[in-house]
Amino acid sequence: MRGKQQQSNNKSSWLGLVVLLVLSSCVQFKPATLYDGVEATPVIPKPTDIALIVEPVIYNDDVSDVWGLEKNLCQEASVTETVVYSGSHSLKLNWDRNAEGCKFAGIGIGWDGYAGKDLSEIMDYVAIQMHVRTQEGKSFGLPMVLTLEDYSGGMGFAYTGNKYFERTTIDEEWQKVVIPLNSFDIETENLNPSNIKQLQIELQQSGSFYIDDISLVFYEPPVQVPWMEEEVLPNPLALPIQILDDGFINDNGWGLISDACQQIELSTQDRAQGQQSLYVKWDARSEDCNLTAFGATWNKWRPVDLTSIRQTAAFQFKLKSMSTPSGSLPINVGFEDYDRAKVFVGLKSDFVTGGQYQNSWETVTIPLSSIPDGVDYTRIKQLYVTLEGKGEVYIDDWRLVKK
Numbered sequence: 001m002r003g004k005q006q007q008s009n010n011k012s013s014w015l016g017l018v019v020l021l022v023l024s025s026c027v028q029f030k031p032a033t034l035y036d037g038v039e040a041t042p043v044i045p046k047p048t049d050i051a052l053i054v055e056p057v058i059y060n061d062d063v064s065d066v067w068g069l070e071k072n073l074c075q076e077a078s079v080t081e082t083v084v085y086s087g088s089h090s091l092k093l094n095w096d097r098n099a100e101g102c103k104f105a106g107i108g109i110g111w112d113g114y115a116g117k118d119l120s121e122i123m124d125y126v127a128i129q130m131h132v133r134t135q136e137g138k139s140f141g142l143p144m145v146l147t148l149e150d151y152s153g154g155m156g157f158a159y160t161g162n163k164y165f166e167r168t169t170i171d172e173e174w175q176k177v178v179i180p181l182n183s184f185d186i187e188t189e190n191l192n193p194s195n196i197k198q199l200q201i202e203l204q205q206s207g208s209f210y211i212d213d214i215s216l217v218f219y220e221p222p223v224q225v226p227w228m229e230e231e232v233l234p235n236p237l238a239l240p241i242q243i244l245d246d247g248f249i250n251d252n253g254w255g256l257i258s259d260a261c262q263q264i265e266l267s268t269q270d271r272a273q274g275q276q277s278l279y280v281k282w283d284a285r286s287e288d289c290n291l292t293a294f295g296a297t298w299n300k301w302r303p304v305d306l307t308s309i310r311q312t313a314a315f316q317f318k319l320k321s322m323s324t325p326s327g328s329l330p331i332n333v334g335f336e337d338y339d340r341a342k343v344f345v346g347l348k349s350d351f352v353t354g355g356q357y358q359n360s361w362e363t364v365t366i367p368l369s370s371i372p373d374g375v376d377y378t379r380i381k382q383l384y385v386t387l388e389g390k391g392e393v394y395i396d397d398w399r400l401v402k403k
Contacts, residue, residue, distance in 0.1 A: 046125050055111060067108045068106055074203075077095075085174045108198050119181060120193045123181045123182050127178045128199070129215055134170050138169045142160040144204065145202040146159075148196055150191055150195045154190040181193075242398075245398075249298050252296055252298070263280075273397050277318075282390065296382060303380065311368075313400060330388035332387075338380075345371050
């Protein structure tokens, strides 16, 4: 009986092993991780000391890593003790790339004994700084190309444009020229910034300069100050707006002309207020009088969108006529837009106090809604006034007001 039980147990164990082998051949087990997210690329911290990353001194007296100090068809490059910025020697360079037979002019500096130099971690906040001066006179440029070369032959280039100068021109006083590493084109010739071999200074055109104290320095781009800041203007719809008092607002009026057709000028002879008014005398009946007009902008020639106030605002001014009292005057008031389209309304009795333009100061009110369509009221350029026939008036205190 005990033998049969043992036999049964052995059979069960054998069957279990077979099942396990079958399952193992069908099921694949993969390693699991607690977190399958993509890790963010770490931000390279700015080093506290360049010397912890790479040797910062490229040239300062020691010429053991410098090549190209020679005289040939293109250049005469040497060290000199006569003119130095710091230390005991500087580099003296004279060259002419236009010389017959000249194919290349320049020097190279392997610095740090031509050890491979890793600049990849400092490209965004380090620059090559060198001190430069002319041998004589002034130069408005520095015709050099800086080239970083790696140990696989890749290259990156940067031009020494005057935006990198300490002053506007290179002259006989030493000044810094600072070229950021991130200004080098490293894509075109596949520069590997982690394995730099040398710095080349390729000489272009012609020149005569001293160079000294070349090094890597920390660099932050200067704050850009706009050469011309855009003026912040008052709201051109903040009524009331004074367009004319003792003169046109911001002096942005035109048409003050005296000729055979018109006499338009600022005058102290008569006025409704202040010290001056606009005196307007004209005779446009001659065919030679093509333009008898004046105008003004109240937003310094920037477009004005009048659509929001067109139904609620008006031009209002004082006017004194020197002609026989009348219910109208041959004066047209309107707008010009930035497509040069113009629209006008004539001065009629509805616009003047008492219905008459008289030989006394009267108030004229022209609702903007009375000026017809035909211009782009979202892009108004200026107030425009044309003169017809013949007349003589004084105008003062012209404003844009609420009706």
